[in-house]
Amino acid sequence: MAEATEKNTNYTPEMLEKIVAMYADVGNEGLEDIALAFDKTVRSIRSKLVREGVYVASPKGAAAKADGPSKKELLRDIEAHGFDTEGFEGATKIALSRLLGLIAN
Numbered sequence: 001m002a003e004a005t006e007k008n009t010n011y012t013p014e015m016l017e018k019i020v021a022m023y024a025d026v027g028n029e030g031l032e033d034i035a036l037a038f039d040k041t042v043r044s045i046r047s048k049l050v051r052e053g054v055y056v057a058s059p060k061g062a063a064a065k066a067d068g069p070s071k072k073e074l075l076r077d078i079e080a081h082g083f084d085t086e087g088f089e090g091a092t093k094i095a096l097s098r099l100l101g102l103i104a105n
Contacts, residue, residue: 010040011048019045020054028058068093074100 011019015038022034035042049055069077074096075085081103088096 010044016048016052019048020052023049023054028056068097071096078103 019034019038022030022037026033031042031045035045038045046055071089071091071093074093075088078088078096078100079085081100083099083103088099091099
């Protein structure tokens, strides 16, 4: 037990330097390319970048809002046209949009 066991490292300092440099160039959109270049998984690359303190997470919810009004907003608009929306809370956004289009005309 006096012997010190050598830790098995998955990333050499040279690999880490290249990964960080590539990430600086391509950002989050290029994680798959970086993973392929080093024969690692995207999750492994992302984890290493997080441990190194260089990974910047993508903002959450940005894509959902760009998709148009929320269901709650659609229901309010439908109610504003004098339509009772009770029971429509479970409807899809597409269905609510179609209904709003019908009653708004």
